[in-house]
Amino acid sequence: MFNFIWFLLIGLVAGWLAGRILRGKGFGIIVNLVIGVVGSFLGGIVFGLLGFRSYGLVAELIVATIGAILLIFLAGIIKKR
Numbered sequence: 001m002f003n004f005i006w007f008l009l010i011g012l013v014a015g016w017l018a019g020r021i022l023r024g025k026g027f028g029i030i031v032n033l034v035i036g037v038v039g040s041f042l043g044g045i046v047f048g049l050l051g052f053r054s055y056g057l058v059a060e061l062i063v064a065t066i067g068a069i070l071l072i073f074l075a076g077i078i079k080k081r
Contacts, residue, residue: 036068
């Protein structure tokens with residue numbers, strides 16, 4: 001249970017960071033936070049497929065933020081269509 005709460009907190013922070021990094025390309029604070037949670041899951045999958053593992057808070061936050069940035073970028077492409 002604690003791991004799930006930790007996963008959500010890291011995802012929320014990652015969504016906020018991704019929104020700050022991609023200024024003007026995000027979808028607002030609430031949607032960016034949700035995208036951060038989903039992006040952290042996506043980042044874990046992508047990095048896992050590439051053979052990378054994240055150990056520790058900073059590494060998990062970096063992976064989650066990269067996943068959230070990727071997801072915001074993809075959502076922006078879909079939104080333009």
